[in-house]
Structure formats: structure tokens, C-alpha cells
Amino acid sequence: MENKRNDKRAFLITAVLFGLLTLTIIILAASDYSNTHKKEGIVVFFVAIILAVFGIKVLRDKYESLKRGEPLKDERSRKIETKASAVAFLIGIYWLLALGFAIDEFKLGVPASSVPNVGIAGMAVIFGLAYWYFSRKGE
Amino acid sequence: MKNRIKEFRARYDLTQEELAKKAGVRRETIVFLEQNKYNPSLNLAHEVAKALKTTIDELFDFGDKK
Numbered sequence: 216m217e218n219k220r221n222d223k224r225a226f227l228i229t230a231v232l233f234g235l236l237t238l239t240i241i242i243l244a245a246s247d248y249s250n251t252h253k254k255e256g257i258v259v260f261f262v263a264i265i266l267a268v269f270g271i272k273v274l275r276d277k278y279e280s281l282k283r284g285e286p287l288k289d290e291r292s293r294k295i296e297t298k299a300s301a302v303a304f305l306i307g308i309y310w311l312l313a314l315g316f317a318i319d320e321f322k323l324g325v326p327a328s329s330v331p332n333v334g335i336a337g338m339a340v341i342f343g344l345a346y347w348y349f350s351r352k353g354e
Numbered sequence: 355m356k357n358r359i360k361e362f363r364a365r366y367d368l369t370q371e372e373l374a375k376k377a378g379v380r381r382e383t384i385v386f387l388e389q390n391k392y393n394p395s396l397n398l399a400h401e402v403a404k405a406l407k408t409t410i411d412e413l414f415d416f417g418d419k420k
Contacts, residue, residue: 283381285371285380288380290398350382353391
């Protein structure tokens with residue numbers, strides 16, 4: 216009973232955080248585009264759309280699990296999360312190094328203030344891909 | 355590590371969802387267990403064995419029989 220309540224709370228928190236994140240990205244993209252009229256704003260907007268579609272799918276799956284009375288997380292999903300986090304951290308370090316190198320070497324025109332955002336977004340994508348891979352691979 | 359979860363589940367006419375609920379895990383975990391794609395912890399092995407009214411030894415083949 217207590218676990219179910221915790222799962223419902225976790226689901227609600229995840230849904231609210233996801234909504235806030237998507238909204239923030241959309242507002243950032245809109246303000247960026249209205250200020251500069253650069254195509255980067257449109258790219259960020261599309262990223263927000265992809266994030267929204269992916270997030271709605273994940274939230275719907277979690278909601279279905281809740282309705283079936285399944286726990287949101289179990290030992291296998293926790294193991295997958297741990298593995299995916301480790302991989303995202305490791306590859307993320309190289310991703311940040313490569314990003315720093317590419318910006319200097321190829322004059323990508325990315326402002327220095329955007330580098331952490333791109334770095335973190337990249338790590339999030341790597342985490343998502345690693346999670347997807349490990350959840351299908353098995354042991 | 356091979357197991358006989360599918361066989362025992364059929365014996366008690368349980369669905370994967372019902373077994374998952376009894377063992378306190380998600381249905382996908384039971385799917386992966388039945389496909390021998392996931393090695394459970396001792397605790398989960400015990401929970402699944404209990405749900406199928408058997409023992410860990412009966413359910414899991416550790417490949418050490420001579």
C-alpha cells in the first residue's frame with residue numbers, strides 16, 4: 216500500500232518535472248527565435264517537440280503500469296538505470312571534450328554560454344539511448 | 355542460468371502479469387527471466403520460487419549437476 220502511494224507520488228513528480236522542462240525549452244526557443252530570428256531557435260523548438268513525444272510515451276507507459284498495479288521500478292529497471300548512468304557519464308566526458316575541441320577547431324559559432332547546455336543535452340541523449348539498449352539486451 | 359519459470363507458471367495457470375504481481379516486479383522482468391536473459395538476485399529468485407510454490411533449486415538450473 217505504502218509502495219503504491221510512493222509510486223503514485225513519484226509518477227506525479229515526474230510528470231510535473233517533465234512538463235516544466237518541456238515548457239522551459241519551448242519558452243527558451245521562442246524567446247531566442249523572437250530575439251535573433253536565427254534558425255537555432257527552430258532547432259531547439261524541434262528538440263522540445265521530440266522530448267515531448269518521447270516523454271508522453273514514457274509517462275503513458277508508467278501510467279499503464281500504475282493502473283495494472285505494477286511497481287514503477289524493480290530490481291531489473293534499477294540495474295538498467297545504474298548501467299545507463301555509468302555509460303552516459305563515461306561517454307559524456309568524451310562528448311564534452313570532443314565538443315570543446317570541435318568548437319575551437321571548426322569554429323562552430325556556438326557561444327561559450329551554450330556549451331554546458333549542449334553538453335548536458337548530449338549526456339541526456341546518451342543516457343536515453345543506453346537505457347533503451349540495456350532494456351532490450353538483457354544480461 | 356536456465357530456469358523452469360514458464361513450466362511452473364503453466365502448471366499453476368498463471369499469467370506473466372499475475373506472477374509479476376505476486377513477485378512484486380514488473381511484467382518485463384518475468385518476460386526476461388523466462389527467456390533466460392536476466393539473472394535475478396537471490397531475493398527475487400526466492401520471491402518467484404515462493405510465488406510458484408517451489409524452491410530456488412527446483413526452479414533454477416545452476417549447471418553444476420554431475
